[in-house]
Amino acid sequence: MNDLNGLMEQAPDLIMTYGIKLIFAIIIFIVGKYFSNLARKITVKLLKKRKIDDTVVSFVGNISWALVFTLTIIATLGQIGVQTASLVAVVGAAGLAVGLALQGSLANFAAGVLMVLFKPCRVGNYIDAAGVSGTVDEITIFSTRLLTPDNKVVVVPNAAIMSGSITNYSAMDTRRVDLVIGVSYDADIKQAKQILCDILENNQYVLKDPAYTVAVSELADSSVNFVVRPWVKTGDYWGAYFELTETIKLALDEAGIGIPYPQMDVYVKETPAA
Structure with missing residues (x-):
């Protein structure tokens, strides 16, 4: 009975303390969600100004949203008293595991973004890269599609193209x-x-x-x-x-002007019979 009375006496203080924390947590979540959407909009707008492929724009925009929203969730949980150190460690470990599992794909994606940003080649250019020569037919976020002069289709990972030299035969007029x-x-x-x-x-x-x-x-x-x-x-x-x-x-x-070509003169010398 005494414990109940003590709890009832502490209730206003507990409500005040945790109520304020909850209100601030809700405010942090709402503001963070707003900035998550704002980060995506700004990223998309900046990339579209540079006339970057829509697939890359959407992908990078979603990544920027996810990063800000993840920080918002962590900050919200920390505000209401949840220990976020372990949560950050788990998220970091998960990110590392996913990064290691997808390191090839991530390397191709990063190379694709660089190709779109710096434009070492464009669709329609005839290039020599990664040991393949052909006309660029399509540049995606992970690979580049080339058409060879004999009409073969070669799909080359973007990382392979960006890791070596690129000879662009169509860059100049x-x-x-x-x-x-x-x-x-x-x-x-x-x-x-x-x-x-x-x-x-x-x-x-x-x-x-x-x-x-x-x-x-x-x-x-x-x-x-x-x-x-x-x-x-x-x-x-x-x-x-x-x-x-x-x-x-x-x-x-x-004009009667000869063009020399490789030739061999053979001389046969007869040896008198003994």
Whole structure:
């Protein structure tokens, strides 16, 4: 009876103490939930301004919301007297376990975010990365889809692409075609050079600016080698390459200028019979 009377006497103080804590806990929860949503909205807005893929925007926005909301729950429980140290340890251990289990996927995700942010390549670019060459067809948060020139589909993890060098053949508007043309030592070098220059001057793909280069680069074992380096629009590269190669061969043949090729002369020496 005395214990009950004592409890009744302490009730107003207990209600006052824990009531205030409960009110503050509710306020912390409401404010924290508001800031969780605000963090997601701000993150989404900032990422969309940078024209980042919607999938990445949604994923990162949800992560920012989850982080702030988790801190809100911990702060709310701490306000009403729950020991949160063990809870933080459990959450940290769970996060570590999930991170270790998904470290490959997380690495690909992080690389995908970096690719979207820094744009080393875009959809439609022809690139060489992770030992694969092809046209970028799609960039997702975990992998990049490439189409090879023979129309194969290759899916490359983003981490593999970002961990090495990326050669982007489509990044610039113009590209240089590098050809090495060898003529025989008996040929008239000036005539051969003039023929090469005339071909470049009249070719539909070759640009006037930057200027092309035609020059003797090497006196090789069996030929005098010219470097032929015209500039073309990036989209015209292979058309220019194939057309110039054929046109040069036909023009040199017509002028009677030989193009040396590897050959072996065999001499048979007869030995008189004994």
